[in-house]
Amino acid sequence: MAQASGMDPLVDMEDERPKWDNKLQYLLSCIGFAVGLGNIWRFPYLCQTYGGGAFLIPYFIALVFEGIPLFYIELAIGQRLRRGSIGVWRTISPYLGGLGLGCFSVSFLISLYYNTVLLWVLWFFLNSFQYPLPWSTCPLDLNRTGFVQECQSSGTVSYFWYRQTLNITPDINNTGTIQWKLFLCLVACWATVYLCIIRGIESTGKAIYFTALFPYVVLTIFLVRGLTLPGATEGLTYLFTPNMKFLQNPRVWLDAATQIFFSLSLAFGGHIAFASYNPPRNNCEKDAVTIALVNSMTSVYASITIFSIMGFKATNDYWRCLDRNILSLTNEFDFPELSISRDEYPEVLMYLNATQADRLAQLPLKTCHLEDFLDKSASGPGLAFIVFTEAVLHMPGASVWSVLFFGMLFTLGLSSMFGNMESVITPLFDMGILPRSIPKEGMTGMVCLVCFLSAICFTLQSGSYWLEIFDSFAASLNLIIFAFLEVVGVIYVYGMKRNIFPQERRSSTQAGCRSPVYSCPSCPHCGSHQLLWLIYCTSTDRGGRIHIRKVV
Amino acid sequence: MLWLLLFLVTAIHAELCHPDAENAFKVRLSIRTALGDKAYVWDTDEEYLFRAMVAFSMRKVPNRETTEISHVLLCNVTQRVSFWFVVTDPSKNHTLPAAEVQSAIRMNRNRINSAFFLDDHTLEFLKIPSTLAPPPDASVPVWIIVFGVIFCIVVVAIALLVLSGIRQRRRNNKGPLGVEDAEDKCENIITIENGIPCDPLDTKGGLINDGFLTEDERLTPL
Numbered sequence: 001m002a003q004a005s006g007m008d009p010l011v012d013m014e015d016e017r018p019k020w021d022n023k024l025q026y027l028l029s030c031i032g033f034a035v036g037l038g039n040i041w042r043f044p045y046l047c048q049t050y051g052g053g054a055f056l057i058p059y060f061i062a063l064v065f066e067g068i069p070l071f072y073i074e075l076a077i078g079q080r081l082r083r084g085s086i087g088v089w090r091t092i093s094p095y096l097g098g099l100g101l102g103c104f105s106v107s108f109l110i111s112l113y114y115n116t117v118l119l120w121v122l123w124f125f126l127n128s129f130q131y132p133l134p135w136s137t138c139p140l141d142l143n144r145t146g147f148v149q150e151c152q153s154s155g156t157v158s159y160f161w162y163r164q165t166l167n168i169t170p171d172i173n174n175t176g177t178i179q180w181k182l183f184l185c186l187v188a189c190w191a192t193v194y195l196c197i198i199r200g201i202e203s204t205g206k207a208i209y210f211t212a213l214f215p216y217v218v219l220t221i222f223l224v225r226g227l228t229l230p231g232a233t234e235g236l237t238y239l240f241t242p243n244m245k246f247l248q249n250p251r252v253w254l255d256a257a258t259q260i261f262f263s264l265s266l267a268f269g270g271h272i273a274f275a276s277y278n279p280p281r282n283n284c285e286k287d288a289v290t291i292a293l294v295n296s297m298t299s300v301y302a303s304i305t306i307f308s309i310m311g312f313k314a315t316n317d318y319w320r321c322l323d324r325n326i327l328s329l330t331n332e333f334d335f336p337e338l339s340i341s342r343d344e345y346p347e348v349l350m351y352l353n354a355t356q357a358d359r360l361a362q363l364p365l366k367t368c369h370l371e372d373f374l375d376k377s378a379s380g381p382g383l384a385f386i387v388f389t390e391a392v393l394h395m396p397g398a399s400v401w402s403v404l405f406f407g408m409l410f411t412l413g414l415s416s417m418f419g420n421m422e423s424v425i426t427p428l429f430d431m432g433i434l435p436r437s438i439p440k441e442g443m444t445g446m447v448c449l450v451c452f453l454s455a456i457c458f459t460l461q462s463g464s465y466w467l468e469i470f471d472s473f474a475a476s477l478n479l480i481i482f483a484f485l486e487v488v489g490v491i492y493v494y495g496m497k498r499n500i501f502p503q504e505r506r507s508s509t510q511a512g513c514r515s516p517v518y519s520c521p522s523c524p525h526c527g528s529h530q531l532l533w534l535i536y537c538t539s540t541d542r543g544g545r546i547h548i549r550k551v552v
Numbered sequence: 553m554l555w556l557l558l559f560l561v562t563a564i565h566a567e568l569c570h571p572d573a574e575n576a577f578k579v580r581l582s583i584r585t586a587l588g589d590k591a592y593v594w595d596t597d598e599e600y601l602f603r604a605m606v607a608f609s610m611r612k613v614p615n616r617e618t619t620e621i622s623h624v625l626l627c628n629v630t631q632r633v634s635f636w637f638v639v640t641d642p643s644k645n646h647t648l649p650a651a652e653v654q655s656a657i658r659m660n661r662n663r664i665n666s667a668f669f670l671d672d673h674t675l676e677f678l679k680i681p682s683t684l685a686p687p688p689d690a691s692v693p694v695w696i697i698v699f700g701v702i703f704c705i706v707v708v709a710i711a712l713l714v715l716s717g718i719r720q721r722r723r724n725n726k727g728p729l730g731v732e733d734a735e736d737k738c739e740n741i742i743t744i745e746n747g748i749p750c751d752p753l754d755t756k757g758g759l760i761n762d763g764f765l766t767e768d769e770r771l772t773p774l
Contacts, residue, residue: 334630
């Protein structure tokens with residue numbers, strides 16, 4: 001039934017359905033969707049935590065066995081069935097329509113809070129056009145004799161982030177008021193998103209040239225700059241040196257699999273939507289491998305840049321720690337200025353410990369080790385808004401680097417937003433929710449307006465707590481369940497149909513798109529709900545191949 | 553006799569000015585940090601200048617206009633360069649209250665700093681907090697300006713796209729109507745001009761046959 005009803009819309013869609021102007025737009029859109037903020041601030045953190053270069057092994061294994069097959073499934077069914085996520089799953093089976101609806105809802109929720117992160121990035125971007133940068137000094141207190149107490153205890157960057165930007169309340173129960181600065185940035189963000197998706201892939205396809213390629217330009221600039229900074233090589237060697245004993249920890253493998261999963265933006269429905277605008281005979285197998293590899297290479301490339309700058313920051317902090325100690329000693333014992341160099345410091349300390357230990361004990365001296373500073377890692381918004389902004393302060397020409405960095409983050413996030421919004425808009429168009437008389441611009445405008453109104457809650461003072469809730473609960477577990485059901489749907493349900501209607505004509509394999517999955521009727525592991533086991537199962541050839549055939 | 557006087561003077565000096573004396577302040581200079589290669593050596597002439605600056609500051613205080621350089625005593629100069637100083641009253645028996653000295657120094661901190669090419673950070677008066685200069689405040693914050701520019705561009709672009717979309721749709725709606733008019737014309741022409749083939753689809757953009765032009769001129773437009 002589903003197959004029979006799939007016939008007419010397929011013919012109609014051939015004529016009416018928008019198309020990509022060229023293959024490059026499609027590839028860039030998928031790459032832009034996959035390459036997002038997580039490549040910058042999640043992957044380097046994982047690399048650092050799990051033994052540097054050793055993490056690449058589980059990462060690439062997960063890419064080959066989990067990432068590429070799942071990605072291939074999505075591109076294949078999107079391209080062949082030429083509908084958005086809801087339509088595709090309804091076509092495979094009417095009972096699977098809920099899966100599409102689930103992907104649609106998750107994409108909607110993720111759009112809300114993902115754009116909120118973008119508005120924070122935009123706020124920092126706007127504030128970078130001044131020198132000195134506003135997070136370099138604390139504001140003065142009322143007497144003008146010193147700095148604000150809160151700022152002195154927390155540090156200038158944290159103060160700027162938590163107080164001047166978010167104005168955060170102590171806990172989530174105090175909602176506080178709407179921050180009008182963030183509200184304005186929210187308006188600007190949603191207006192920008194609307195501008196880029198106003199006509200669906202017609203407008204997205206033009207905007208993607210800039211938003212997908214600009215981050216690579218900036219990453220290269222930062223790489224060159226980062227490698228020439230002092231301390232970069234120490235950072236790179238320390239953070240990339242493989243430590244194989246981490247591989248024995250099962251957590252590493254789980255995190256690698258999770259990272260690949262979310263990095264490729266699987267189970268959102270966005271790739272299905274993008275692929276549905278492709279010509280049916282496009283070679284989606286090659287596309288899947290290309291895009292997945294580009295995404296992973298971008299992660300590694302970005303982590304080289306990030307590590308070199310983190311190495312610079314750690315070296316800087318280490319030097320400042322030493323200098324503070326040296327200044328304390330100089331002031332206390334009245335040595336001539338600049339008489340103790342950083343290298344001489346340990347000997348001088350030992351000498352003073354031997355001769356004047358009591359006076360030395362009263363001084364607030366901290367132990368400074370470079371490894372301690374290198375070990376300080378951060379991920380997520382903390383990396384971008386606190387650690388990196390502080391690193392940028394010490395680079396000459398700080399404003400330029402800040403503008404470039406936050407501009408790069410904004411375009412990275414924007415290209416991911418295109419995929420999110422497309423996975424919301426394409427099913428709405430396909431289902432024909434609104435009458436055809438309403439133009440496409442009106443439809444996208446209404447979707448953006450609804451998202452904007454819903455996202456106002458993130459501009460409250462407690463907004464970042466709400467964002468953490470959304471991030472933890474809206475996305476992670478739901479997407480894994482949906483991906484599991486996707487695989488089950490394509491293997492069993494689609495495969496089951498083949499058994500149910502064996503007299504159906506089998507067309508020859510479509511020249512472009514072969515199904516990557518193999519039937520697995522007796523897989524012993526399939527009883528469990530572990531997605532990884534299922535992927536392992538599907539990767540081995542246990543039976544005949546299923547072709548995604550032409551519908552009757 | 554002279555020796556005795558000298559001895560007395562130094563004794564009094566030592567009594568009034570010594571580390572942690574009453575109303576005494578410690579000063580610390582970081583000349584090499586501030587000036588690098590252009591750093592000058594701290595000698596007795598520089599000390600004289602310092603005493604002059606302190607006396608100058610005290611003269612600005614009401615009731616202290618008669619302060620002389622000799623009233624400012626320096627002691628315990630170290631290699632760091634740091635020393636202690638006190639300001640005595642004209643009788644040279646008592647030191648002036650710390651509060652007065654503090655307020656005088658704060659008022660003239662800028663002049664004292666610039667006399668030595670230093671700033672608040674490199675010429676430190678311990679226990680005298682300096683009034684920090686407020687950061688230069690633009691009347692309109694910079695971020696609002698940039699935001700305004702970006703937002704205006706985005707709004708204008710959206711308006712242009714929407715308007716061009718509306719215009720496109722109107723043109724598409726008119727297009728099929730134009731074809732129908734030409735077909736009516738063609739039928740009329742055929743009925744009027746027996747058997748003359750009509751090429752109504754001007755949308756083809758095909759060739760214009762000159763032979764038909766004269767015929768058309770004789771026909772009255774509908």
